[in-house]
Amino acid sequence: xxxxxxxxxxxxxxxxxxxxxxxxxxxxxxxxxxxxxxxxxxxxxxxxxxxxxxxxxxxxxxxxxxxxxxxxxxxxxxxxxxxxxxxxxxxxxxxxxxxxxxxxxxxxxxxxxxxxxxxxxxxxxxxxxxxxxxxxxxxxxxxxxxxxxxxxxxxxxxxxxxxxxxxxxxxxxxxxxxxxxxxxxxxxxxxxxxxxxxxxxxxxxxxxxxxxxxxxxxxxxxxxxxxxxxxxxxxxxxxxxxxxxxxxxxxxxxxxxxxxxxxxxxxxxxxxxxxxxxxxxxxxxxxxxxxxxxxxxxxxxxxxxxxxxxxxxxxxxxxxxxxxxxxxxxxxxxxxxxxxxxxxxxxxxxxxxxxxxxxxxxxxxxxxxxxxxxxxxxxxxxxxxxxxxxxxxxxxxxxxxxxxxxxxxxxxxxxxxxxxxxxxxxxxxxxxxxxxxxxxxxxxxxxxxxxxxxxxxxxxxxxxxxxxxxxxxxxxxxxxxxxxxxxxxxxxx
Amino acid sequence: xxxxxxxxxxxxxxxxxxxxxxxxxxxxxxxxxxxxxxxxxxxxxxxxxxxxxxxxxxxxxxxxxxxxxxxxxxxxxxxxxxxxxxxxxxxxxxxxxxxxxxxxxxxxxxxxxxxxxxxxxxxxxxxxxxxxxxxxxxxxxxxxxxxxxxxxxxxxxxxxxxxxxxxxxxxxxxxxxxxxxxxxxxxxxxxxxxxxxxxxxxxxxxxxxxxxxxxxxxxxxxxxxxxxxxxxxxxxxxxxxxxxxxxxxxxxxxxxxxxxxxxxxxxxxxxxxxxxxxxxxxxxxxx
Numbered sequence: 001x002x003x004x005x006x007x008x009x010x011x012x013x014x015x016x017x018x019x020x021x022x023x024x025x026x027x028x029x030x031x032x033x034x035x036x037x038x039x040x041x042x043x044x045x046x047x048x049x050x051x052x053x054x055x056x057x058x059x060x061x062x063x064x065x066x067x068x069x070x071x072x073x074x075x076x077x078x079x080x081x082x083x084x085x086x087x088x089x090x091x092x093x094x095x096x097x098x099x100x101x102x103x104x105x106x107x108x109x110x111x112x113x114x115x116x117x118x119x120x121x122x123x124x125x126x127x128x129x130x131x132x133x134x135x136x137x138x139x140x141x142x143x144x145x146x147x148x149x150x151x152x153x154x155x156x157x158x159x160x161x162x163x164x165x166x167x168x169x170x171x172x173x174x175x176x177x178x179x180x181x182x183x184x185x186x187x188x189x190x191x192x193x194x195x196x197x198x199x200x201x202x203x204x205x206x207x208x209x210x211x212x213x214x215x216x217x218x219x220x221x222x223x224x225x226x227x228x229x230x231x232x233x234x235x236x237x238x239x240x241x242x243x244x245x246x247x248x249x250x251x252x253x254x255x256x257x258x259x260x261x262x263x264x265x266x267x268x269x270x271x272x273x274x275x276x277x278x279x280x281x282x283x284x285x286x287x288x289x290x291x292x293x294x295x296x297x298x299x300x301x302x303x304x305x306x307x308x309x310x311x312x313x314x315x316x317x318x319x320x321x322x323x324x325x326x327x328x329x330x331x332x333x334x335x336x337x338x339x340x341x342x343x344x345x346x347x348x349x350x351x352x353x354x355x356x357x358x359x360x361x362x363x364x365x366x367x368x369x370x371x372x373x374x375x376x377x378x379x380x381x382x383x384x385x386x387x388x389x390x391x392x393x394x395x396x397x398x399x400x401x402x403x404x405x406x407x408x409x410x411x412x413x414x415x416x417x418x419x420x421x422x423x424x425x426x427x428x429x430x431x432x433x434x435x436x437x438x439x440x441x442x443x444x445x446x447x448x449x450x451x452x453x454x455x456x457x458x459x460x461x462x463x464x465x466x467x468x469x470x471x472x473x474x475x476x477x478x479x480x481x482x483x484x485x486x487x488x489x490x491x492x493x
Numbered sequence: 494x495x496x497x498x499x500x501x502x503x504x505x506x507x508x509x510x511x512x513x514x515x516x517x518x519x520x521x522x523x524x525x526x527x528x529x530x531x532x533x534x535x536x537x538x539x540x541x542x543x544x545x546x547x548x549x550x551x552x553x554x555x556x557x558x559x560x561x562x563x564x565x566x567x568x569x570x571x572x573x574x575x576x577x578x579x580x581x582x583x584x585x586x587x588x589x590x591x592x593x594x595x596x597x598x599x600x601x602x603x604x605x606x607x608x609x610x611x612x613x614x615x616x617x618x619x620x621x622x623x624x625x626x627x628x629x630x631x632x633x634x635x636x637x638x639x640x641x642x643x644x645x646x647x648x649x650x651x652x653x654x655x656x657x658x659x660x661x662x663x664x665x666x667x668x669x670x671x672x673x674x675x676x677x678x679x680x681x682x683x684x685x686x687x688x689x690x691x692x693x694x695x696x697x698x699x700x701x702x703x704x705x706x707x708x709x710x711x712x713x714x715x716x717x718x719x720x721x722x723x724x725x726x727x728x729x730x731x732x733x734x735x736x737x738x739x740x741x742x743x744x745x746x747x748x749x750x751x752x753x754x755x756x757x758x759x760x761x762x763x764x765x766x767x768x769x770x771x772x773x774x775x776x777x778x779x780x
Contacts, residue, residue, distance in 0.1 A: 140628070157620075159763055251743060258740035263733025265751075270743060427742075446774045456776045463627035467635050471770050472720065473743045481625050483635060483771050491763065 041220025510696020526590025
């Protein structure tokens with residue numbers, strides 16, 4: 001944990017106060033030793049007979065063993081989904097579908113703490129975030145789309161309300177439960193059935209969710225969960241009876257999936273990577289902007305596709321901003337994700353830690369200047385100190401590649417036009433942030449930033465009613481809001 | 494009476510508002526329904542295509558920045574220009590064996606389609622976008638923006654209506670287009686280019702290439718400065734090649750409909766939507 005050391009800064013008077021550790025109890029969660037696949041409403045042994053470990057990244061302790069799904073299992077799951085599509089779920093009255101989704105929303109809220117702790121154990125994110133963000137948002141997402149299920153004819157007049165069929169969904173490890181909600185809720189609301197593959201490092205909340213759907217009485221086969229790694233995902237993508245694929249993950253894998261699906265006639269939506277510009281003008285409210293910057297890059301350890309990872313600061317406020325930002329970094333608490341006071345938790349996996357470490361080494365080798373606050377990391381587990389890079393130029397790899405970790409690359413600009421030019425100088429286009437008190441400039445910037453989400457004088461805000469998704473190589477299709485229904489309706493885009 | 498020698502038209506490409514020949518210096522014969530040469534049409538190449546994409550890219554931000562009202566007026570003006578040349582379009586279509594009633598219907602349908610989309614220019618954002626009620630003190634709005642440069646693979650069999658039906662929904666929102674015209678029946682597309690050039694459509698907003706599609710379709714689909722490919726008019730057998738090429742840039746591909754194409758009915762605001770990106774802007778509310 002980063003000790004809250006006495007800060008040597010003229011504006012700060014040490015108070016001598018510090019938080020004591022306050023660790024959330026894990027008693028609320030019971031994790032099975034083994035998890036089978038979830039097919040047709042019941043646990044199902046994998047045809048591979050293989051199970052893989054899922055580990056708590058904060059302690060490196062094994063949490064459970066999870067089934068590795070193979071081709072035959074995907075076959076079974078798709079068959080179950082097809083049966084439910086042609087039967088119970090597909091034929092159900094839309095108002096009844098709505099009530100199932102409402103019920104799931106309520107049950108998630110009811111068991112919110114249990115799921116939050118499970119999410120933190122399996123993924124390493126601070127309990128503060130899983131408790132106050134991931135779980136409430138997951139429940140809210142189901143509640144929002146529940147309401148659409150019997151009002152589809154009003155969503156897109158003239159388009160029709162036909163569902164697509166069996167949907168294969170593949171989700172990442174950064175927001176495991178929330179991504180289940182983002183994928184499953186609109187798919188079911190539109191009348192489709194689902195085979196979903198969670199990420200191999202974070203399968204537990206999806207498996208717990210599967211059990212919750214059974215408890216909710218959701219017809220078997222409506223939601224099937226297939227665990228495994230990329231090979232299992234590839235089987236799902238290529239299964240001939242899958243009508244649509246929805247993927248959230250890296251741009252690299254997204255393109256692979258697009259290649260695999262070429263000519264198949266299957267529908268596809270992709271929510272991919274980003275390298276979001278976060279632009280600070282000289283008239284920005286600096287204290288608020290600092291909070292936005294910190295939230296933008298250190299939320300969820302920076303494992304966020306829309307993380308504000310490229311900070312663009314107007315030259316005239318660069319020095320003042322850097323002083324405050326460095327100071328703020330010193331008060332970030334890195335450590336036990338179960339501690340309610342922790343700001344930055346564990347890196348999700350050794351592979352991701354390697355990637356972050358490698359890119360940070362490259363950043364130094366390329367000549368950028370690194371700043372890290374004094375920070376004592378736990379001995380076990382996977383950790384990375386919050387990191388700033390200044391002296392970054394546009395051609396540096398840390399300025400162009402998605403690091404997906406708590407690492408911020410900082411550049412400067414002089415004019416709004418230069419800010420736009422630099423901001424858009426990326427193949428990505430997922431999100432962007434702008435801080436300025438001038439209203440007309442916000443709207444001018446918002447018009448010009450190539451990004452699916454623009455946060456002005458705020459950052460990393462989400463809502464079930466607000467569409468999210470990328471321009472350019474950050475993917476296509478939207479999740480959330482009215483627009484989030486389209487990928488799951490026939491004739492949608 | 495002294496006989497007068499007819500002045501024939503040279504069918505050229507349409508790039509950046511100009512009518513250049515192909516850089517290759519080549520042409521190919523477009524045959525009429527009797528198998529006779531109706532015209533020698535420019536055989537566009539990859540290099541021509543590259544120039545067209547560049548022209549489309551440089552025209553895009555300016556076109557998108559115009560008001561919807563202005564784009565609507567320009568599209569309406571295109572309809573006027575096509576109406577004015579209706580006889581010439583009829584003749585061009587009849588050359589390919591379409592009967593007189595069929596040709597008239599194709600031209601009239603194309604004009605009416607342009608008028609229909611012209612009316613959407615300042616309305617589609619109202620229908621496709623909306624304010625989002627979020628839980629918290631935020632103003633949150635979603636608006637459709639043009640995707641950028643769109644490659645259009647025009648239908649072979651409906652040389653005017655098929656082209657207009659895809660071009661209009663692409664450019665009405667502020668995209669610019671690079672069109673691969675019907676290879677078999679290319680002359681109506683060039684006649685359309687001539688109408689566009691006199692209708693205040695800024696140079697580069699629409700670029701039309703004639704020539705063998707085989708070489709150009711995969712190149713257009715893989716070009717990293719093309720943001721979306723409209724394959725609505727493509728043959729189903731071409732889709733794998735198009736989609737493979739597009740995947741390298743996570744590019745949007747609009748596929749042909751599953752049911753048989755009926756160009757008479759091919760108009761919808763969702764065809765505009767297919768070439769837009771939804772941008773959502775958040776701002777806090779407070780004192």
